[in-house]
Amino acid sequence: MSLIHWLFLLFLTVPLAEIYVLLKVGSLIGVLPTVGAVVLTAVIGAALVRVQGFSTLAQIRDSLNRGEVPAIALVEGAFLLVAGALLLTPGFITDAIGFACLCPPLRRFLITEYLLEKLILAGGGSGPRRDSDVIEGEFQREDENSKNNNRLR
Secondary structure, eight states: OOHHHHHHHHHHHHHHHHHHHHHHHHHHHOHHHHHHHHHHHHHHHHHHHHHHHHHHHHHHHHHHHTTOOOHHHHHHHHHHHHHHHHHHSSSHHHHHHHHHHTOHHHHHHIIIIIIIIIIITTTSSSSOOSSSOOOOOOOOOOOHHHHHHHHHO
């Protein structure tokens, strides 16, 4: 199945699942408490994303000041962006996924173990590949001046 098919399936099933859960919760606790819970999770989520975003920004600045590439902190920033979007989307399923993205140990695990190990090192990204047909060797580039000098000798 291609990426387009997966995205179509995702954009079709997630809203339907959210509507189903909202209707079930609304029938159990009532309409106003359900709406209040959705608004409350959005407010709490936005506040948490803000705090963790500033913390991640400070990590990026510290890494850059030390002359290091802040790769993991940048990916954490992307996770926080996704978490913020999910938490602002009305619904309990997206809120649960958004709050999971805000959990630093889970976020670090997903970044280091899944993204870096599986995608980049296994050949899914632009990093080094383990299973490629690479022939290692050395080369020396000769320009016209060095060729002329070699002929004169």
